[in-house]
Amino acid sequence: MTLQVYKSDNETNLTAVYFYKNSLKDIKLEAKLKDNNYSFYFKPSDVITEKFYLKKSGNNFDGFWYDAKEKQLAVHLEPVNFDNYKSNLKIRFDDERLNLVKYKFLEFKKQKTTLYNNKEFVWYSEKHCNSDFFRLGNNFTEKNKALINPILERIHIENTLAQLNCTSSFEYSQGKGIEGNSTINFLNHDLLGFQISMFWDCGGAHPDFGSSGYLIDLNNGKQYGIDDILAFDKSVTGDSENNFDAFSKYRNDYFAPKLLDVINSQEHFEKPKNEDDYCDYTNAEYWRYAAWNYTEKGIEFTPSFYRAARNCEESFLVPFERLRKYKNPKFPYSL
Incomplete structure (x- = not known):
C-alpha cells in the first residue's frame, strides 16, 4: 500500500492505493484522516465494498479491513524495506519505489513465435494483465539478443506496470484499462523499428489513445528519436x-x-x-x-x-x- 498525505493551511487531503500479490492490480481508495485515525474506502457507484480503519503508531499502521458484508480481518502495515527490492532496471514511473515491489511478482510466459523478414520474434504475455510484447528469437545473433532483449524486456515491464497501475475509484481493475498492440514495421541488419499503440481509460473523465514509434540499433542498443533521424535545421x-x-x-x-x-x-x-x-x-x-x-x-x-x-x-x-x-x-x- 502507498499512502500520500497533502497538507495545506486549513485541510489535509489523502490518497491511498494498494494491491494484492496475487493480482498486482492497483485498488484506489478514498481516504479520511481525523486525529490519528485513518479511514480508507473503496466506493464504486457510491457503495462501499471494502474499508480500512487504521491508527498510526510511529511509522506503523494497525487496525482492521472490512468487506461489504462486514467480514473483518486484522491489518498491520509497516514501511517497506526497499533494500529487499533492489533492481538494475530503470523503471520510469513517479511511484518507482512501489513498482520495484510489484516488479518482483511479474511473470512472463511465452505465447507464440512469429517471423518478420525471415527473423524470429518470440511473444510473451504477463500473467496478471493484458500485456503482450516480443523478444528477439533464435536466429538473431547472440550479440543482438544480449544487447536488445534486455531493452525489449524493460519496455514490456514498463508497459505492464502501467497497465497494472491503471485503475479508478469507480471499479476494480481487470488489467484492461490500457489496451494496445505492438507491430514490427522495419528490420534490416542494423535497425529494428516497431510501434506501440495504446488506448487507455484509467478512471478520468476522458479516455485517450496514442502511439509511440521506436527505432533501435541492433549493434549497440541505441534508441533513436525522430530528431536523431531527421534534422530540418542545424x-x-x-x-x-x-x-x-x-x-x-x-x-x-x-x-x-x-x-x-x-x-x-x-x-x-x-x-x-x-x-x-x-x-x-x-x-x-x-x-x-x-x-x-x-x-x-x-x-x-x-x-x-x-x-x-x-x-x-x-x-x-x-x-x-x-x-x-x-x-x-x-x-x-x-x-
Whole structure:
C-alpha cells in the first residue's frame, strides 16, 4: 500500500492505493484522516465494498479491513524495506519505489513465435494483465539478443506496470484499462523499428489513445528519436529534458513547418471551410509533436491534436526519398 498525505493551511487531503500479490492490480481508495485515525474506502457507484480503519503508531499502521458484508480481518502495515527490492532496471514511473515491489511478482510466459523478414520474434504475455510484447528469437545473433532483449524486456515491464497501475475509484481493475498492440514495421541488419499503440481509460473523465514509434540499433542498443533521424535545421535537439527551450524552439520554428511542407507537397491539404471541422492539417501547430513510425517504405507521421479533436489523428506515410535531404548527419545509416 502507498499512502500520500497533502497538507495545506486549513485541510489535509489523502490518497491511498494498494494491491494484492496475487493480482498486482492497483485498488484506489478514498481516504479520511481525523486525529490519528485513518479511514480508507473503496466506493464504486457510491457503495462501499471494502474499508480500512487504521491508527498510526510511529511509522506503523494497525487496525482492521472490512468487506461489504462486514467480514473483518486484522491489518498491520509497516514501511517497506526497499533494500529487499533492489533492481538494475530503470523503471520510469513517479511511484518507482512501489513498482520495484510489484516488479518482483511479474511473470512472463511465452505465447507464440512469429517471423518478420525471415527473423524470429518470440511473444510473451504477463500473467496478471493484458500485456503482450516480443523478444528477439533464435536466429538473431547472440550479440543482438544480449544487447536488445534486455531493452525489449524493460519496455514490456514498463508497459505492464502501467497497465497494472491503471485503475479508478469507480471499479476494480481487470488489467484492461490500457489496451494496445505492438507491430514490427522495419528490420534490416542494423535497425529494428516497431510501434506501440495504446488506448487507455484509467478512471478520468476522458479516455485517450496514442502511439509511440521506436527505432533501435541492433549493434549497440541505441534508441533513436525522430530528431536523431531527421534534422530540418542545424539547431536540432532531441534533448527536451535538459534543454527544453532550445528543443521547443526547434520544433516550433523548423520541425513543424518543414515537416508540414514535405507532407503537404504530396497530400495537398486544404484548410477546412466549415468551422465545425477541427481536422485542420494545414496548421503547423499540430505537427510540432507528431507521432512517428519507422517503416519499410518510409516514416509515418501522425499529427497531435487536442483531446476533443483526437479523432482527426491520421497517419501519413512519407517515402524515404522525400526525407533523405533532411537526414540528420549524425544518424549513421542511410534512409
